[in-house]
Amino acid sequence: MDVVPIAIIGCGGMGRRHLRGLATLQASDFNNVSLAAVCDLQRPNAEDLADEAEQLLGTRPQVCERIADLAAVDGLRGCDITTDAGSHHRVAVQCLEAGLHVQIEKPLSLTIRGCDAIIAAARERGLVLSVAENYRRDPINRLARALLADGAIGTPQFMLEVGIGGGKQIAITPWRHHKLTGTIVTDAGIHNADIMMYYLGDVVTAYGEGRITQPIRYRAAEAGGPGGFYAKWAEDFPEQVEATGEDALFGSLHFASGALGTWIAHRGAIGHSQGQRTVYGSNGSLSSPGDRQGAPLTVYVDGRTITDGAMLDLAPSYRLPPLEAALFGGERVWRYDGPFNEIDWKILAQEYHEFATCVLTGARPEVTGEVGRRTVALVNALFESGLAGRAVTLDEVEAGAVDAYQREIDEHLGLV
Ligand SMILES: NC(=O)c1ccc[n+]([C@@H]2O[C@H](COP(=O)([O-])OP(=O)(O)OC[C@H]3O[C@@H](n4cnc5c(N)ncnc54)[C@H](O)[C@@H]3O)[C@@H](O)[C@H]2O)c1
Incomplete structure (x- = not known):
């Protein structure tokens, strides 16, 4: 079976859980993902995850500190972004501009403008953008x-x-x-x-x-x-x-x-x-x-x-x-039945499998950027509603017509 070489970007708590999800997929008859690299601004986090990967998967991925360094990773096709939520738009856009397919943890971004930037970058290049929403x-x-x-x-x-x-x-x-x-x-x-x-x-x-x-x-x-x-x-x-x-x-x-x-x-x-x-x-x-x-x-x-x-x-x-x-x-x-961690990893294994299937076949992910953006709109609609003192539609939030709550975040993130 074809496998898609990926990098895990963000080697904190969720990056560690994703690695176990990947190990669960690799232990099944359905594996279609290999781990070529791990990347984190905090080098010790990346080194530790590479060590864990070597133990769990049998091979040690390359260690990178910056996304730009991923260009030197042989055959890399995709990335799995598990950095903290406020960094998502920057990291994802950089990966997409480098031609990498993206799976990204929820929330797609903290604001609608952040989501828009990621969705536009994926569309422009015809790359897969899949939001890792595990509960469903x-x-x-x-x-x-x-x-x-x-x-x-x-x-x-x-x-x-x-x-x-x-x-x-x-x-x-x-x-x-x-x-x-x-x-x-x-x-x-x-x-x-x-x-x-x-x-x-x-x-x-x-x-x-x-x-x-x-x-x-x-x-x-x-x-x-x-x-x-x-x-x-x-x-x-x-x-x-x-x-x-x-x-x-x-x-x-x-x-x-x-x-x-x-x-x-x-x-x-x-x-x-x-x-x-x-x-x-x-x-x-x-x-x-x-x-x-x-x-x-x-x-x-x-x-x-x-x-x-x-x-x-x-x-x-x-x-x-x-x-x-x-x-x-x-x-x-x-x-x-089963302990929480094993259940968690089985669900994360499904996310990887679906992402790689989309990369290999051109299929549409279940949780597209647009689906992910709608959930960001729902959460922000309540923040915006509180400030506006009225009910708001998700459409007006998605269109950016109501953004008083998000504007401060967008300014901080350099999105306005
Ligand atoms: N689906 C779930 O059940 C679930 C659970 C927990 C967290 N999450 C999501 O996972 C993501 C990560 O959360 P976490 O709790 O693991 O955060 P964390 O703070 O534990 O880890 C984030 C890691 O990303 C690294 N990082 C930040 N910016 C980076 C960059 N530009 N390049 C490379 N590395 C960078 C940090 O150094 C850190 O090691 C968030 O989006 C969060 O919402 C999902």
């Missing part, structure tokens, strides 16, 4: 979407998407508490924005606002981040961080279908934490156990509560593609 690739979310599309609960009318918790501790890294480098509710909330539109289709209008609920964030006693992959940097985090970026979003949404949504992403809540993702339809409801859990959905329909394989009868269109089916144990899985 969880088989349980694939099944939920099929159930909704197949009419299992009738016509969807209302979606509740709630995540409340977080307390006062630094959320993964300090940069997630600064408006100019990417707030935690942009960084993590973008997943919810994607899931809501993945389940129910496009959102047209949003009303709400963002808040800083914890102005000071403190270093946690054990700050390992998701999967424990950040522990080696955590001891260098400051004792406390003064937040300039929002840690909570509260919104009312209007979907193009006519359905309504309530979205709460409160990452500074003290005490009772909760998560809820439920869609109510004309004939029933569907609740999700959360992402990368493997627990079954709960479908309530015709007076029955279904939490087992019987729900598959209501989703005739549900079928996972071959790699997903191989990794998760079947084409129509309705639950699965």
